[in-house]
Amino acid sequence: MTRPAVSIRPATAADLDVVVALRLALLREHGTNAVYGRLRDDAPARARRLFGTQLASTAEVTFLAERDGETVGIARCMESTGSPLLDPPRYGYLGSVYVVPDARRAGVMRALLAAGEAWCARRGLGELRLHSTADHAGSNAAWDALGFTVIEHLRIRPIGGR
Numbered sequence: 001m002t003r004p005a006v007s008i009r010p011a012t013a014a015d016l017d018v019v020v021a022l023r024l025a026l027l028r029e030h031g032t033n034a035v036y037g038r039l040r041d042d043a044p045a046r047a048r049r050l051f052g053t054q055l056a057s058t059a060e061v062t063f064l065a066e067r068d069g070e071t072v073g074i075a076r077c078m079e080s081t082g083s084p085l086l087d088p089p090r091y092g093y094l095g096s097v098y099v100v101p102d103a104r105r106a107g108v109m110r111a112l113l114a115a116g117e118a119w120c121a122r123r124g125l126g127e128l129r130l131h132s133t134a135d136h137a138g139s140n141a142a143w144d145a146l147g148f149t150v151i152e153h154l155r156i157r158p159i160g161g162r
Contacts (some may be wrong), residue, residue, distance in 0.1 A: 010061050
């Protein structure tokens with residue numbers, strides 16, 4: 001059985017509910033992660049305020065992937081400023097990428113990435129970066145397959161027995 005095609009579009013303020021739902025689903029999927037597993041009790045309310053502001057920004061875009069009238073994925077893409085000592089001075093940053101489980105391995109992530117790359121190219125950005133969790137083999141394999149290379153590691157250390 002062939003799956004219907006995926007379409008990608010920028011999210012608007014009217015999509016806030018689905019943006020909140022998908023981005024919180026991403027955090028919940030990483031519930032055992034040392035950083036992302038610390039979801040606050042008031043995260044949904046905070047998410048509405050934060051993501052609403054992000055949707056209104058002109059320096060970033062949130063893309064939604066849809067198939068058969070259902071939203072099956074999300075990706076946030078923004079323009080970032082690099083270190084004044086390093087090139088490039090500006091680059092694209094891809095974050096909060098999530099594909100609902102039953103839509104995975106069907107090109108949704110690839111379509112979201114293509115939309116992000118096109119957005120970056122229109123802004124004159126020649127590099128795309130992202131962070132991914134070290135402890136999720138599936139997402140790491142997907143990013144590897146899409147041509148991303150690991151270039152640094154994030155480490156944490158509690159202070160004072162916390």
